[in-house]
Amino acid sequence: MxxxxxxxxxxxxxxxxxxxxxxxxxxxxxxxxxxxxxxxxxxxxxxxxxxxxxxxxxxxxxxxxxxxxxxxxxxxxxxxxxxxxxxxxxxxxxxxxxxxxxxxxxxxxxxxxxxxxxxxxxxxxxxxxxxxxxxxxxxxxxxxxxxxxxxxxxxxxxxxxxxxxKARNDCFLLRGHDLEQVERWLAQETAKNPKPTPLQREYVIAGRLIETKRQKLMLGSVTAALILSTALGLVAFRQYQIAEAHRQEAVVREIEALGFSSEALFASGRKFQALIQVLRAGRQLQRATWAKAETRDSVVATLGQAVSQIQEANSLVGADDWVSGVSVSPDGQLVAAASFDKTVRLWQQNGQLLQTLRGHTDHVNGVSFSPDGQMLASASRDKTVKLWQRDGKLINTLRGHGAEVWATAFSPDGQMLASTSADGTVKLWQKDGKLINTLRGHQGIVYAVSFSPDRQTLTSASADSTVKLWQKNGRLINTLRGHQGIVHAVSFSPDGQTLASAGQDGTVKLWQRDGKLRASLSGHTDRVYDMRFSPDGQTLASAAADKTIRLWKLDGTPITILRGHDGEVQSLNFSADGQFLASSSRDSTVKLWKLDNPLLTVLAGHGDDINSVSFSPDGQTLVSASTDQTIRLWQRNGKLIRSFGSGHGWVISAGFSPDGRRIASGDEDNTVKLWNLDGTLSRSLGGHQSWINSIAFSRDGQRLASASEDGTVRLWRSDGTPLTVLRGHQGDVFDVNFSPDGQTLASAGLDSTVKLWRLDGTVLASLKGHEGIVYRASFSPDGKTVASAGADHTVKLWQPDGTLVNTLKGHSAEVYSARFSLDGKTLASAGQDNLIKLWRPADGSLVATLKGHSANVASLSFSPDGAILASASSDDRVLLWHWQEFELEKLLEHSCAWLHDYLQTNPNVSASDRQLCQ
CATH class of the missing domain: 3.40.50.10140 (Toll/interleukin-1 receptor homology (TIR) domain)
Structure with missing residues (x-):
């Protein structure tokens, strides 16, 4: 070869x-x-x-x-x-x-x-x-x-x-034009199959890293030549122009290369590195005023993707071996980490290393802060527990275990310390180091221990595949069996009513306090080493040997997966305010993760494609409809209010009445349903002969329209009384919407047309121009423009008389949705290429591209105040975008704010990167 x-x-x-x-x-x-x-x-x-x-x-x-x-x-x-x-x-x-x-x-x-x-x-x-x-x-x-x-x-x-x-020899890497072609190919992967493999991505990333170094050298040479020629005055102005053009081309090529590299890093799960790489590109783009619009749009989209979806905030380095345990002080100011290099390290939250605690003579397996944050306890393979002051001074060494000590935990009042060991016991100590009791009963290594919030109960996890519950006086209450293999971790929920355990079998199990199994959470592909409840008890985080951290709702619904560690993730700890999560890994790092991103909120909970999303009239609530046969109501902050549905098939469309008191849904069972906000069914409207693709209320709330696969649009009074059947489409009707004055309807269909109707069913105009299915048709807020979204990859803008005003091209696949903002100054479109594009309807110019979904985007909705754009996707998520922040200067500000601590404190940051945000 x-x-x-x-x-x-x-x-x-x-x-x-x-x-x-x-x-x-x-x-x-x-x-x-x-x-x-x-x-x-x-x-x-x-x-x-x-x-x-x-x-x-x-x-x-x-x-x-x-x-x-x-x-x-x-x-x-x-x-x-x-x-x-x-x-x-x-x-x-x-x-x-x-x-x-x-x-x-x-x-x-x-x-x-x-x-x-x-x-x-x-x-x-x-x-x-x-x-x-x-x-x-x-x-x-x-x-x-x-x-x-x-x-x-x-x-x-x-x-x-x-x-x-060939041992990954650089000689076998791509370079130049070939590398750029493959990077462009890699950027298509979200919309095409087969997907790139991790090895392919690593190969392209390695090539880009080498190529970037080469381009920097070339850029330096071109710049030096330019300076020399200008200084000596030996070349004509034309030669200067040529040299400057070459310099500008080299800069643009490097910007584009950094952008492609960021895309590849992001796709491979290395989102933190992806953000740094595209931040470099963005900074250069600020100065490269000559860069073409295509280059600028691409980099801004990549920057928006990276900064809106990142959760890793910092990486704390310095350990010389595995970092086996991590703990955050109650005030959130300190992070302590136990390492196999026989030390405990203390960092400030910003990543500044304060000190290294030395004294153990073997691996340190775990570390924990006392509830008042003034003391730390460390557990070691040297069979001891050491107590330290917050400033690093050694207070005491607790001896008594007959084998290595795996973990420690303070009681909620801080008066007692529990330790677990390979000797099969749990020992209880006073905080001054006096041994109180030894709990015996496990038939193997005891890996973890946790106190209940009321201090009356302890729970322990063992290699004997069991979880045990104890009274603090040492009496065994119950033995929980269910894991297949070692149980690595156990913890009480903040309210003390739920117990979580994690084990070698790759599952997290949730138990009632009486020992009844509530749920088994599967998703990790290898053993789970640790799991923790968030302080509010609404979220569970789990860490595994598959190098990932998973976040779950307590009903078992997956929320997200955190990727970034290069080794098995061994320990987790939330900050007391729940604002960040610390994790430790065999890759010798501690990572800090922020769980909320100011640019994007994720609504997770549906179990299948989400077909529509819509804001309530006051903008404080959203409704989503899914193929999982449910309708869900959400608060604007992402919290689920309730889930309901008839259970008679997919829910394809759902929306609020103008007064916000009811919800209408279009279902697979051929009916339109009216719901109260408490989830009770008010009325079911029959008449259609196939499923309902779209429903819409008139602005005054007096009428309801429904569009169906049966080729018709039906009009109803708001109480469900049938009014008119609109016939004229030659095939399925996918969308229907009222004009702002409520006197006209726009419908979109399989027959490649948009039809405008009077309320009596008379066709006012048939808008023809799309080559293929038209999926959406909506009016602008002033009623003077109709936007249509089609299978021909375009959005078309029309006057109500049928005159085509503009065709917006930019999507690479079918467009499923197009919606105006309430002020009419922005149009959002989305579809099969997984992208959301924002346009200025006035001139058809592209404003921004939002990357975040991993599957088709079916529906869009602007909040009434215009601050949020909601998108619903086949990736089972609704995303809420602060879309007005997705322009270059604002994204750079957000990126620098996110990376501030890392750039200032991480010792591995290069001198040039340390200046990126200055």
């Missing part, structure tokens, strides 16, 4: 790259032979193991190479292949490397026996006769979909694997 930097045209690579890898059962060999011959006749290069493995070659290595080299992996489904260990191994290898998969069926197979990844895809079904040719053409069309994108995925994977196999 060549080591040239070119990714596109290597002769050696052309011999290696394939169009199709085929996985099949030997019982289907005749069919597979015919299929492969047909593919070859259509100039497709096919890999099949009966002809492509050389004699003596390692079978699995050859199979793996065939999968990697193919653009598409074709799996022939049959009753034999779905249970074949070899076929499943090939499938898992393809999934691991994010290969494009196409399932092909010749012999019928039971759906329930098919791997879930294949079951979720569209199958190409082959039958004898004419259907065989039709199926072949369908397969060929699938192979040709996004062909250039998939080719690049395959070539990049081959190059990345070669680099990895």
């Amino acid at each position: 060549t080591t040239s930097s070119s990714l596109a045209s290597d002769p050696d690579q052309a011999k290696t790259k394939l169009d199709v890898f085929v996985s099949y059962s030997r019982k289907d060999k005749e069919f597979v032979w015919n299929l492969c011959e047909a593919l070859k006749q259509h100039n497709r290069r096919v890999w099949v193991d009966w002809e492509d493995i050389p004699p003596g070659a390692d079978w699995r290595e050859s199979i793996g190479s065939g999968i990697i080299a193919a653009d598409t992996c074709l799996f022939v489904l049959s009753p034999d292949s779905v249970v074949s260990k070899e076929c499943l191994a090939e499938l898992e290898y393809a999934i691991q490397h994010n290969k494009r998969l196409i399932p092909v069926v010749y012999r019928d197979v039971n759906d329930s026996t098919v791997h879930p990844v294949l079951a979720a895809l569209n199958w190409v079904v082959f039958r004898d006769g004419n259907d065989w040719q039709l199926a072949l053409q369908t397969l060929l069309n699938g192979l040709d979909t996004d062909l250039a994108y998939v080719h690049t995925h395959t070539r990049l994977l081959l190059r990345a694997q070669e680099w990895d196999q």
Whole structure:
């Protein structure tokens, strides 16, 4: 394989790259032979193991190479292949490397026996006769979909694997134009499949880091040459212009490179590094007034993505080994960390290292602050507990355990200390060091202990797979069984009514105080080392060997995943005010995470696609409708008020009445439903013959309109009395909205038109111009403009008489929503490319691009005061954007505020980066 930097045209690579890898059962060999011959006749290069493995070659290595080299992996489904260990191994290898998969069926197979990844895809079904040719053409069309994108995925994977196999030698990295092309390809990944693999991202990031260094050297050389030529006066003004143009081009190329690098870092989960990288780009962009609008828009969008979604606030470094435990002082001013380098370190919250506490003679496993914050207790492998003053002075050493001490915990009143040990006991001490009691009963290492808020009960977690509850006098109350393997952590909720435990089985379990299991939270892919309740008891954080931290609601709903550590995450601790979370890791760092971002609020809780979102008239409440068959009401701060629904199918649309007292929903069961705010059903309106895509109230609240898959729009009185059926669309109607004066309706449909109607059902105008489905049509606040969103990737602006005013182009996929702000000065659009774009309707110029969703964005809603834009997505989340902050200067201010402590205190920050915000 060549080591040239070119990714596109290597002769050696052309011999290696394939169009199709085929996985099949030997019982289907005749069919597979015919299929492969047909593919070859259509100039497709096919890999099949009966002809492509050389004699003596390692079978699995050859199979793996065939999968990697193919653009598409074709799996022939049959009753034999779905249970074949070899076929499943090939499938898992393809999934691991994010290969494009196409399932092909010749012999019928039971759906329930098919791997879930294949079951979720569209199958190409082959039958004898004419259907065989039709199926072949369908397969060929699938192979040709996004062909250039998939080719690049395959070539990049081959190059990345070669680099990895060559000890990641820089000689194998991409550079120059080839690197820029791949970075642009990587930026498409949110909207296309197959997704890039972690190895591909690491490969591109490594190339960008080397290229950035080279460009900086080049920029320095160009600048030096410019200064020299000017100073000596040896060149003509034209030569000066050429040199300046080269300098400006070099600056822009570096800005773009930093932006692409940030995108790659963000996609790989390294959001903190992504923010720093794009902050560098933003600072240069401020000075590069010559940069084109495309460059500026791209960098601002990337900067907005990074700063609005970041949660890592600082990284505290200095430990020479694993950081095994972390604790935050009650006043939030200090962070203490226990390390395997036999020390405890104390930092200020801003990351300034205050001192290192030395005295233990072996690994320090854990550390905890007393409730008044004046004392620390550390637990060590040297079989001791040490008590320290806040200023680092050693107070006492507690001896008594017969093996290493794993953890300590103070009682809520600070008068007692509990310690756990590999000797199988929990010991209770007075704070002056006097031993009070020894709790025996576990049959293995005791890893964790926690006091109840009322100080009357303790709970302990052990390698014997149990959690035990004790009275403080040492009497065993209960033994909780449910984990499979070691229980690493246990903790009481702030109200003392719930107990959480975490273990080797990768789960967090929630128990009632009487020992009844309430919930088991699964999501981590490896053992869970620690979990903590937030001070308000509404959130649970868990830390695991899979290098992630997960945040959960107490009903088990996932909130978010925090990524950033490069090693197993071993310990967690919330600050007392709940404003930040500290974590420690085997990567020798402590990270501080802020749980609230001033630019973005995430509403998580739905279990499936969210189809619509809408603000209440006073702007303090939102309603969301989901495929999970529920309607949810939320406070503006993101807190869930209630969840309700009929349970009769998807809820596709929901909105408030103008007085804010009722909610109307459009459902899959062909009905419009009217709800009270307490979630009780007021009335169900029948009449449509298919599901309801959209509902809308007139501004005066006297009428309600509904649009349906049955091709009609229906008008109702607000009490549910039917008024008029509007017929005219040739196919499904996806949206309906009233004009501000309530006298006109706009509807959008499958027939590529927007229709404007009188209330009596008369068509006033049919707006034609979109090439494909029109998903949304809405009036501007003054009623003088209609905005339509279409499958042709555009938003069109129309006068009510049907005159096309402007076509807004910028989305790369179907546009599902377009909504005006209440002052009419901004239009937001969103769709299948996962992006939200903000436009000035007056001139059609793009204001900003908001990146945050990981799937289709189906619905948008501006708050009445214009401060917040809500977006609903198939990623099961509603995002609330402070959208007016998404312009370069404001985003740079937010970025610098977020990174202030890190840039000022982290010893690993370069001199140039330390000046980024000065």
